[in-house]
Amino acid sequence: MSRVVLFNKPFRVMSQFREAGDKTTLAAFFDDPALRVAGRLDYDSEGLMVLSDDGRLVQRVTHPKNKRPKTYWAQVEGEPTAQALDSLRRGVTLNDGPTRPARVRSMQEPDGLWDREPPIRYRANIPTTWLELTITEGRNRQVRRMTAAVGFPTLRLVRARVGDWALDGLRPGQWRELPATRR
Known part of the structure; x- marks a missing residue:
């Protein structure tokens, strides 16, 4: 089953899991090493990020040919x-x-x-x-x-x-997991 997580990235958080000097990263919010970022969001930007453990889903979300x-x-x-x-x-x-x-x-x-x-x-x-x-x-x-x-x-x-996913009331630093789907 695939995991899909919607996350409201706060201002001044790096959209990566690996350490970034003294900057806060996604590792401060998640401890699942299988999660991958489906589309980056700049350090000084805020809002919706999609994370998943499904590489094909991440590719569909991020690849420019899909024009999501x-x-x-x-x-x-x-x-x-x-x-x-x-x-x-x-x-x-x-x-x-x-x-x-x-x-x-x-x-x-x-x-x-x-x-x-x-x-x-x-x-x-x-x-x-x-x-x-x-x-x-x-x-x-x-x-x-x-x-x-x-x-x-x-x-x-x-x-x-x-795409069809929205913040829908998530506050900065909050996340919501969507119902599991088959790969």
Whole structure:
């Protein structure tokens, strides 16, 4: 039987099990050596990670050819223009080439979002905006690079969904195991 675990990775946790100097890793939350990470999440990003002991499942989740959608909540600096949002919807060119188009919309701060420690920087004269972006790639720091490319740097990034799996009320550091499935 395969194990699938949904985990809300806190801010400043490495998405790996092996030791990383003085940085907290997934080993602080899990002691099952069979679990593997199905898609990394940056040290300074938060939110949903999928872990499994099924290598084929991990491959299906992470391989770019499968175009599995990943949805993020990005708090960006400033108020993105319609032109900036349209650029994200068409795909933007990064230093490693053009991205696939993203689904993007402005949103209110997500309901139930936890406080982050430390909080993002606050500037009274520069507003922030929340965006919901869904991408089907997984390049290194892709959402952050995309929003910066259109002139609105990401201040906080939370992954809310991977395919059909969602955070669904998990607090930072909490995890939920899905019902076992046959390999």
